[in-house]
Amino acid sequence: MTLIQRFGSALNLNIHFHMLFLEGAIYENSWGGTTFTRIKAPCHNDMVELVHTISHRIARYLEKVGLVRRDMENSYLNLPVDDEDSLLQLQGASVSYRIAMGPQQGQKVFTLQTLPAITEAEYGQLANTSGFSLHAGVFANADEPEKLERLCRYISRPAISEQRLSMTQHGKVRYELKTPYRDGTTHVFFSPVDFIGKLAALIPPPRLNLTRFFGVFAPNSNLRAQVTASQRGKNSPKLVNIRDEHLDKPYHARSMTWAQRPVTGESERVFNIDINECEKCQQHNVSIxxxxxDIHVIQKILKYLDKKYPTTKQATLPPLRAPPDEEHDFTIQHNFNFGA
Structure with a gap:
């Protein structure tokens, strides 16, 4: 699985890939089962060669699609910088750690260095070349599910952590780095307007999937049911004889309508409510x-319900309001936020 991350620790635009993969290969053997063959970890020379190959392929692709122009002496970007509707100005400032908006536009972002600088030599599964870096030194054994969970939470964390975000007495936005830089930098400061510009530069383009699946764990893989504990997917032994409750025919993969998605998805997973279940008889006999x-029809139905169920303590429909009342006990959980 690959998660495309667009942000750095200082809220800068830094597109990179987090990849989870097996240390080996799974293939179907001759007797109908699966076999896993493990491979050894790459050495430093292997990493240098690989990152060199990746950087050249990316450069050739960017040149092929017209984003990079190359002449005899150097290479340069070919982007519509004068386009007023694009975010290229904000993105360029975010990449180069520059202030994008306000009277100090073009200057370096103000940073705070509270730790001494350190030198970090390249070693092991780490390589840097031509502005590209590759790291493959984090792994989890089969008997370390907690470590694998921490790794998954780290690579799927959001762009900003509220725990490390604060305001200074002078009205500046102060953001603490998750990991200090090698030069000792621990904090970065933005004006409120420039802070909004930094967040806007991190927004991905529309219709861009930032999570990619591949290999035997992909949803469309023929071997997924054989190598996962849930045994879900194509050719799953658990789903061979299962009958669909509503259509009375063998199970088959099908897409849900937009009306079915909140019923079977968000309501059950987030609110622990099964809308298909009747409140009185506790049976799955409710269907769409x-x-x-039509907005006019919806308004008529709501007006009728307001008349039939007036706003009282025993009312079926609660009154419309914004935040929850203090008398209710709500527990708010922030998933994948590791700013502490």
Whole structure:
């Protein structure tokens, strides 16, 4: 699985890839089962050769699509910088740690160095060349599920951590780095307007999938059911004889309508509510009979419910309000936020 991350620790635009993969290969053997063959970890020379190959392939691709122009002496970007509707100005300032907006536009972002500088030599599964870096030194054994979970949480963390975000007495936005830089930098400071510009530069383009699946764990893999504990996927032995409750025919992969998604997805996973279950008889006998999208019809239905169920303590429909009342006990959880 690959997660495309667009941000650095200082809220700078830094596109990089976090990849989870097996240290080996799974293939189907001759007797219908699967066999896993482990490979040894790469050495430093292997990493240098690999990052060199990756950097050249990326450069050739960017040149092929017209984003990079190359002449006899140097290479340069070919981007529509004068386009007023694009975010290239904000993205360029974010990449180069520059201030994008305000009277100090073009200057370096103000940083705070509270630790002594350190030198870090290249070693092991780490390589740097031509501005590209590659690291493959983090791994989890089969008997270390907690370590694998921490790794998954780290690579899927959000762009910003509220625990490390604060305001100074002078109205500046102060953001603490998750890991100090080698020169001792621990904090960066932005004006409120430039802070919004930094966040805007991190927004991915529309219709861009930032999570990619590949190999035997991909949803469309023929071997996924044989190598996963849930045995879900194509050719799953658990789903051979299962009958669909509503259609009364063998299970088959099908897409859900937009009306079915909140019923079977968000309501059950987030709120622990099964909308298909009747409140009185506790049976799964509730089904979608209509999809009402006309705003006038919706308003008529809501007015009727307001008349039938007035706003009282025993009312079926609660009154419309914004934040929850203090008398209710809500527990808020922030998943994948590791700023502490």
């Amino acid at each position: 009979i209509a999809c009402i999208a």
